[in-house]
Each structure stands twice: as C-alpha cells, then as structure tokens.
Amino acid sequence: FRRSSQSATPKSTNRHITVLSQYCGIRDEVRRRNLIVGPSLQTVASRRRRATARLGPLHTPLQSTLYDLEEKESTASTSDEDTVFALSSGSGVTAVAVIRISGRNAFDALKQLLSPYSLEAGAEPPKLPTPRMASLRILYDPLSSSDHLNRMRDPLDSALVLIFPGPRSFTGEDIVELHCHGSRAVTSGVLKALSSLDSVRPADPGEFTQRAYGNGKLGLVEVEALADLIVADTSLQRKQALQQFDGRLSRLYLGWRKELIKGLAHAEAVIDFGDDEALGEEDSSFDSSENDGGMSVWADVRPRISSLREAMDRHLEDASRGELLRDGLRIAIVGRPNAGKSSLLNLLAGRDAAIVSSTPGTTRDVVEVVLDLDGVRCSLLDTAGVREEIEDGVDEIEIEGMKRARLAAQEAHLIVGVVDCSDQKRGLEAVQELIRADGHSDSARSSPHNNLLYVLNKRDLFEGEMEPCGVDSETFAISCTTNQGVDIFLAALSKRALAMISQEGDSSGDLSVVGTEGAVITRARHRRHVEAASDALQRFEVLSSQGYMALDMAAEELRLASSELGRVTGAIDVEDVLDVLFADFCIGK
Ligand SMILES: Nc1nc2c(ncn2[C@@H]2O[C@H](COP(=O)(O)OP(=O)(O)OP(=O)(O)O)[C@@H](O)[C@H]2O)c(=O)[nH]1
Numbered sequence: 328f329r330r331s332s333q334s335a336t337p338k339s340t341n342r343h344i345t346v347l348s349q350y351c352g353i354r355d356e357v358r359r360r361n362l363i364v365g366p367s368l369q370t371v372a373s374r375r376r377r378a379t380a381r382l383g384p385l386h387t388p389l390q391s392t393l394y395d396l397e398e399k400e401s402t403a404s405t406s407d408e409d410t411v412f413a414l415s416s417g418s419g420v421t422a423v424a425v426i427r428i429s430g431r432n433a434f435d436a437l438k439q440l441l442s443p444y445s446l447e448a449g450a451e452p453p454k455l456p457t458p459r460m461a462s463l464r465i466l467y468d469p470l471s472s473s474d475h476l477n478r479m480r481d482p483l484d485s486a487l488v489l490i491f492p493g494p495r496s497f498t499g500e501d502i503v504e505l506h507c508h509g510s511r512a513v514t515s516g517v518l519k520a521l522s523s524l525d526s527v528r529p530a531d532p533g534e535f536t537q538r539a540y541g542n543g544k545l546g547l548v549e550v551e552a553l554a555d556l557i558v559a560d561t562s563l564q565r566k567q568a569l570q571q572f573d574g575r576l577s578r579l580y581l582g583w584r585k586e587l588i589k590g591l592a593h594a595e596a597v598i599d600f601g602d603d604e605a606l607g608e609e610d611s612s613f614d615s616s617e618n619d620g621g622m623s624v625w626a627d628v629r630p631r632i633s634s635l636r637e638a639m640d641r642h643l644e645d646a647s648r649g650e651l652l653r654d655g656l657r658i659a660i661v662g663r664p665n666a667g668k669s670s671l672l673n674l675l676a677g678r679d680a681a682i683v684s685s686t687p688g689t690t691r692d693v694v695e696v697v698l699d700l701d702g703v704r705c706s707l708l709d710t711a712g713v714r715e716e717i718e719d720g721v722d723e724i725e726i727e728g729m730k731r732a733r734l735a736a737q738e739a740h741l742i743v744g745v746v747d748c749s750d751q752k753r754g755l756e757a758v759q760e761l762i763r764a765d766g767h768s769d770s771a772r773s774s775p776h777n778n779l780l781y782v783l784n785k786r787d788l789f790e791g792e793m794e795p796c797g798v799d800s801e802t803f804a805i806s807c808t809t810n811q812g813v814d815i816f817l818a819a820l821s822k823r824a825l826a827m828i829s830q831e832g833d834s835s836g837d838l839s840v841v842g843t844e845g846a847v848i849t850r851a852r853h854r855r856h857v858e859a860a861s862d863a864l865q866r867f868e869v870l871s872s873q874g875y876m877a878l879d880m881a882a883e884e885l886r887l888a889s890s891e892l893g894r895v896t897g898a899i900d901v902e903d904v905l906d907v908l909f910a911d912f913c914i915g916k
C-alpha cells in the first residue's frame with residue numbers, strides 16, 4: 328500500500344490500510360508480513376487517471392485508494408510468461424481446424440512455422456501477416472531437415488494465418504491463429520511442430536480464457552457466461568449466456584458496488600474528521616458530532632442505499648429463472664405400471680431410450696433423456712410404475728425402483744402423471760398418492776397443481792367419449808400408439824416449461840424472457856453473494872438510524888455488502904471460484 332493522498336493524515340492512512348486489507352480479504356497477509364507495499368507514485372498516478380476516466384472524479388482519499396487498489400488487483404494477476412498453444416476447434420476430423428498460440432513468443436513461433444529454411448542456419452526470417460488480416464501461407468515443418476540454401480523444410484499445410492498483437496486480442500497477449508485443414512495428419516503435424524519449439528508449451532484447459540481474465544479482458548461474470556455459452560444446448564440458453572457475456576450482469580453489479588463505495592467513502596470521511604476533531608478535545612465536540620454529524624452523515628446516503636437494497640431484492644425475486652434455464656428443467660413421468668410412461672418418453676425423445684413391454688414393472692431405474700422444448704433445456708425422466716407393494720409380482724427390485732420414482736418426482740420441476748384411460752381411477756390415485764407422499768410444499772414448486780399435467784394414455788383402446796376425470800390439473804387424452812393428441816400435449820408441456828423461465832405474463836420465448844434488462848441471476852454463487860449483500864444493507868438501515876455511535880458498524884455493513892458484490896464480479900477473493908470454473912473449460916478455450 329502507498330499513501331495516495333497528501334491530505335490524509337498518517338493516522339487515517341493507517342486506518343485505510345486496515346480497512347482496505349480487510350476489505351480485500353488480505354488482512355492476515357498484510358499483518359503476517361508486517362509490510363506496507365505499494366506501486367510507484369507514478370503508477371499510482373496513472374492508475375488514478377485511468378480510474379477517473381472510468382468512474383468519474385474521485386472524491387475522497389479513501390475512495391481513490393479503493394480504486395487504486397482495484398486497479399492493482401486487476402493488473403497484478405497478469406498471466407505467466409509462458410507462451411501456450413492448443414487446438415481450439417473440436418478434436419476429430421473437421422473441415423477446418425483452428426490452432427491458437429498466445430503469449431509473447433507467439434510471433435516467434437509463427438516465424439518458425441512460416442520459414443521454409445532453418446532460421447538457425449541463418450535464413451532470412453519470414454514476414455508476418457498484417458495484424459488482423461487473414462493471409463494464406465504455407466506452414467513448414469521445423470522438425471524436417473533443411474539447410475540454408477538447398478533443401479527446404481517439408482510443408483505441413485497451406486493455412487490461413489491471422490495475428491492479433493496484444494493487448495488488442497482475446498487474451499490481451501500476442502495471439503496467432505492458424506486455420507488449417509482439419510485432417511488428423513495436418514493438425515497433429517502442426518501441433519507436433521509447435522511442441523518441438525522450446526518457446527511454447529501446450530495450454531491447460533481454459534488457459535486462454537484464464538489469461539483473458541488475468542489481463543482484465545473479461546470479468547468473472549463474463550468468464551462464467553463464456554463457460555455457459557460453450558456448453559449451451561438450446562437457443563434460450565445461448566441467448567441468456569450471450570446477454571451475460573455482453574456484460575449486462577456485471578454492469579449491474581459494478582454499478583451497485585460503485586454506489587456502495589460512494590456511501591462508504593462518505594462515512595469514512597466523517598469517521599476521520601470526527602476522530603481528528605475529537606483528538607485533544609473533550610466530550611463537548613463529541614456531543615456535537617453526535618447530534619449533527621452523527622445524524623446527518625447518512626442523510627444523503629440512506630435513501631440511496633434503501634433503494635439499492637430494494638433493487639437487489641427485486642433482482643433476487645426471480646423464481647430462479649436464470650438458474651433454471653441454465654441448468655435445465657427436470658420433468659418426471661410418473662404413474663402406475665403399464666400406463667405407457669416409457670412409451671411416452673420414447674415418443675417424445677424420438678428414439679427407443681427405454682424398454683417398453685406389456686409386463687407391468689418393466690422400468691426399474693430412472694431413464695433420462697434431454698429434450699429441447701422451445702429453447703428450454705429439459706431432462707425428461709422415465710420412472711418405475713408405482714403400485715401397492717402387496718400387489719402380485721412386486722419384488723424388492725421394483726420396490727427400489729418405486730423409491731427412485733418418488734425421489735425423481737420430488738426433485739422435478741414439472742410432473743407428468745400418466746394414467747391408463749381404461750383404469751382412470753386407480754391411475755389418478757397412484758399419481759396423487761405419490762405427490763402427497765413427497766411433501767411438495769417445501770420444494771421449489773409453489774403448488775403441486777401448477778406443476779402437474781395428466782396424460783390419459785391409450786386413447787385408441789377407449790371406446791366412446793371421455794368423461795371429465797375431476798382433477799384440477801390440465802389433462803390430455805393421447806395415444807402413444809397412434810400419436811393422437813400428442814402434439815397438443817407437447818405444446819402444453821413446452822408452454823409450461825417456458826412459463827417457468829419467463830417473467831410473469833410472458834411466455835413468448837422472446838429476449839424479454841430472460842429479464843427486461845437481461846440481468847438475470849444464472850448461478851447459485853451469484854445469488855448467495857447478492858443475498859448476503861442485501862442482508863448487510865438491511866442491517867445498515869437499522870444501524871444507520873442509531874446515530875454517531877453506530878457509525879463504524881454501519882459503515883462496516885456497507886463494506887461487507889460491497890465486498891460481497893465484489894466477489895460476484897471477481898474483484899475480490901476469487902481464487903477458489905476460478906479453480907472450479909476453469910477446470911470446466913476445454914483445452915483451447
Ligand atoms: N394400445 C396402446 N398401447 C399402448 C399405448 N401406450 C403404451 N402401450 C402399451 O402398453 C404397454 C406398457 O407400456 P410401457 O410404456 O412399457 O408402460 P410403462 O408405464 O413404462 O410401464 P412400467 O415400466 O412397467 O411402469 C406396452 O405393451 C405398450 O406397447 C397406447 O397409447 N395404446
């Protein structure tokens with residue numbers, strides 16, 4: 328740390344250091360090393376300029392120190408010096424394969440590949456393509472023998488070559504992209520050639536993105552969005568990930584955090600002045616600050632913080648739409664044995680995923696099929712038929728199957744009850760029994776009827792008109808054999824699924840599905856931190872009404888809220904998150 332304001336007294340500077348190290352979660356480190364370290368004054372000044380350009384004028388020493396520190400955090404973690412390469416397109420044979428090289432030796436490595444003669448033997452280095460312009464070049468194998476004048480190296484491929492000098496690149500470092508032919512012989516030849524160079528090494532999974540993060544090219548929330556985008560299965564998942572990637576969510580959190588830091592700076596200033604005035608003076612000055620300063624400190628801050636907390640609470644009250652869309656809905660198919668559950672699953676999946684037979688009790692394990700219902704990712708779960716354990720032919724395996732069926736129903740977001748329409752009464756009872764048994768009320772669903780659809784199957788075997796079956800959930804008469812009624816049922820199921828990830832009154836699947844501003848919580852991690860921030864602000868509201876004595880404590884709550892938001896965006900304490908996150912990435916990303 329370095330004092331960044333001449334006007335701050337040593338005492339308040341020290342306080343800032345304590346506050347800041349606590350705020351950054353590095354207090355113990357600072358204590359242990361007993362060190363006060365900081366960048367040169369010049370660096371501080373240039374960071375301050377950058378922060379000012381980004382965030383507007385800085386008002387107080389504390390605020391400017393905070394910004395300095397944030398800047399330092401984001402630049403301190405630049406990636407290591409190695410230059411890395413990887414096949415960034417999928418493995419296996421493709422028409423085009425993209426190989427990326429990132430790091431300060433990237434261009435040197437490219438020169439090695441572009442040179443038809445050995446550079447070590449004194450050949451003239453080849454010219455690099457114009458930055459960001461595709462150029463068709465021959466790649467040569469540095470492993471093949473060549474001498475300066477006579478023998479050329481073996482060509483590896485004729486490839487499109489692109490270079491992106493840092494920092495204007497994905498990782499912020501120099502990047503080379505080779506668009507080769509996608510055969511195994513070409514890609515393995517180029518990768519082998521790169522491996523033979525001392526200056527580069529193969530990349531770890533997610534290392535390109537990690538470098539982009541380390542160099543401040545992507546925020547944590549964007550990295551998470553990128554991870555989601557890479558594995559998105561459906562159109563709505565893609566839309567949501569793209570919206571998050573475009574920075575909507577982090578802008579929201581950064582905006583909130585900026586507001587909190589403003590309030591905090593305000594409080595710190597008052598704490599300092601209060602302290603300094605009190606120095607050497609008696610209780611009289613303390614009294615005055617209690618009456619005036621104490622009450623008015625928060626006068627402008629409180630309403631702003633209150634509305635901030637309201638915004639957070641609104642943000643949290645989203646019925647987990649973003650998370651549902653990201654993780655997918657679970658739809659359990661339940662009912663009596665032989666009702667046609669497995670037949671329905673196979674029909675919807677378009678393949679024979681589960682065994683169908685006329686023997687009751689065929690399905691034992693839960694069979695899962697992933698479906699894209701109008702852009703919503705859904706896991707459809709076929710379960711064992713439920714019936715009385717005393718019925719004929721029930722063995723212990725089937726009992727275990729029924730247990731699993733109940734569990735699947737419990738964890739499902741939607742339940743499809745399949746009933747043989749020639750045996751409606753028993754069929755409906757079995758489903759209702761199952762739902763009662765799972766104690767729905769405390770699950771994610773508010774009311775069981777909202778999340779239950781009945782399918783009256785084997786319509787083809789049923790003669791005459793269907794009687795209304797007297798349940799208050801939607802029912803659909805279908806036949807898995809003739810496909811009768813299946814389209815209508817599928818449309819209703821999709822509508823339900825969409826409604827669960829949409830805002831109220833909107834089931835169109837438009838962009839607005841994922842929130843009017845697109846800023847939707849997509850991970851439990853975000854929810855946890857935003858909840859903690861909102862809780863802290865609630866405590867702040869109480870403490871800030873208690874005058875000067877509680878000033879410190881109230882300020883502490885603001886600090887806490889701000890650091891919780893900092894954890895979402897990655898400004899603070901994110902090592903553990905990063906480890907987990909980058910482990911999910913594939914190599915070459
Ligand atoms: N006629 C007719 N038969 C059907 C229909 N749907 C299913 N079946 C038959 O009903 C029998 C049972 O079907 P499954 O899909 O295995 O029933 P299930 O509910 O999975 O049964 P369990 O796995 O034992 O719980 C099979 O012989 C199917 O061919 C239908 O709509 N019409």
Ligand SMILES: [Mg+2]
Nearest residue numbers: 668669689690
């Ligand atoms: Mg079955």
